[in-house]
Amino acid sequence: MSRTTLKDIAEKAGVSVTAVSRALSGYPDIGEETRGRILRIAEELNYQPNIAARTLVTQKSGVMGLFVLGRAKGEGFSHPFSGQVINGFLDELAEDGYDMMVFKANRPPDSDNSSYMDLCRRRMVEGAFLMGLRTDDPWLSDLTASAIPIVTMDMPLAGDMTFSVGCDSVSAVHAAIRHLADLGHRKISIVNGYKEASVSLERFEGYKSALSDLGLPFDPAIVAEADFTAAGGKQAFLSMIDRAPDVTAVFASSDLMALGVLEGARERGLRVPEDLSVVGFDNIEMAAMSSPPLTTLDQPRYELGQTAARMLTAACNGETPPSRVLLKANLIARGSTAEPRKSKT
Amino acid sequence: MSRTTLKDIAEKAGVSVTAVSRALSGYPDIGEETRGRILRIAEELNYQPNIAARTLVTQKSGVMGLFVLGRAKGEGFSHPFSGQVINGFLDELAEDGYDMMVFKANRPPDSDNSSYMDLCRRRMVEGAFLMGLRTDDPWLSDLTASAIPIVTMDMPLAGDMTFSVGCDSVSAVHAAIRHLADLGHRKISIVNGYKEASVSLERFEGYKSALSDLGLPFDPAIVAEADFTAAGGKQAFLSMIDRAPDVTAVFASSDLMALGVLEGARERGLRVPEDLSVVGFDNIEMAAMSSPPLTTLDQPRYELGQTAARMLTAACNGETPPSRVLLKANLIARGSTAEPRKSKT
DNA sequence: TCAACTTACTTAAACGTTAAACCTAATAAG
């Protein structure tokens, strides 16, 4: 019932506690025979080190924090995107012997709950992942001054302990728009996410630069903004398409919004892809199952998580990873995009 | 830079470390004036207790573990279901001052990674949530003998430290089948999940008992089994409907599978709900956005998480929560169910 | 052959906290 400690092993082996500690840690100054005896007894008693004690003396907890932000339902953990990223974190952290603690931070910081950093200090968290951070996050200034390494997903931050990973939205969107233009579309709308997400800015950037590169005019009237959700995407699309019925293609900044666009198109009697082509972003599981299946930009979610974890452990061990890493999002052409049927003026 | 400790405060306040500890913990044997001074200094130095040290002496870590099992992609964290449940865990745990550590356990136990319990013992985890457990899980026997309280989601376990929460599948499915029968359906198929999930057994039970209560015949030929995914649900549905084209309604054990059924129906030229009614289970976000929107059984995911957390903290504090709690899943009628058009023999 | 190493350990201290036991002066009880 009671946990076995180094002391228990030491007594049984007839050596000092230190000898046991060093034997188990693989130091060379313990004799072969003694070490063998110690290891055997440790195994026999199913010894597990008490990490709290170790943490106290080494000042390293072996814990990384995951902060999942997001004020609204459907954000944060609930996002279909998060799962594989977290799997990437966990697998890669396990390689380096780290565990992960999850913190939810959806309450405004004025409430009496502790700030990020306070939480980290209590638990001696060595580094942290941040998901769902927004440009208007009130904690932002705390973060850039962070004493521990932080890796943000999809949102670069100034500060020499902060790093970020994400996909190269600009070039990804570029590829999507080019794909649509290659098919013959001239009037391509964007249903973007809210501006407080920095990916929204980047994707808008990619959209504009692609249009300009391709010699297509930029029309603010066919730029819509939603909240990354399906319902929001549908609404934004509907009011846009009613304003500009000559749009033949829509790029949506997330698959959820793209699925909303699909739904909206159905409601307006527009056939996809015959009357309207739709491209999403993320390649969530549902994207392949919609009707028609969604052309989208695949984000390597698991690899994003792995990469983030590698950067974080590196930073925690005194190395200096690049402050920003961008992976490539690949275009996956499915049934929701095709040549436009009707040629409009 | 260096963390402030009780000692720092004690020196500055001119009292002993114990006095500071007791003042901050709210013990009554510290004078009002002294306490005020201590609190002010603690605030001033932004004191945060070192939880590792506290853990060491109190033998309580204040950490609950979350084990997310699942061997396949799309299970575990990636499941659209998990997010809100986890939010429920976290919010409720925060009420009681607990934090949560996440462990991923998708590797077979024969690999050299530690067992659940070893992980818990190292970190002095006080209790654990288990999601995604299957009846053929090789760890099952360890779990029932667990020394710490465990709450499983959707899978009751024998053992006096194990508890479970879930929805009352039997009565929920009963309601779904009754809904279909009330509409006039006589030939109702089930697309169930794999048998290793105990909810699959319960849902099958509900299906059979509902049929019998409603005086409908049970036909093994229209029972299909899939893996809870959309793609799997579609396949299972297709081979079932090809065998039994006179089926007019399908109950699927998860929304993802139901969405797969919708897709399969589209592929076979069956109109939903005119030619085929479909009911899902879960009420995931996408269910309301499909075409047509899915009639489904709403699982109160956040409340499931909250309830689980309440049970776990109770059990950790020596109380004895009921060994199994079932919440109600409510039928949400949407566009995917209607009266059958054609009357078949 | 004696000092200098090396090997294989042991002792002691420290990490930051809590908890039990003890102390002292002032107050209350009889």
Add this chain to the structure above:
DNA sequence: CTTATTAGGTTTAACGTTTAAGTAAGTTGA
């Protein structure tokens, strides 16, 4: 006026590790 009691602390020990600083015996080098 003596004895308990209380208020407001202090001292000491303990939790289970790691690490720095010994130490005693055996081995080597010149």
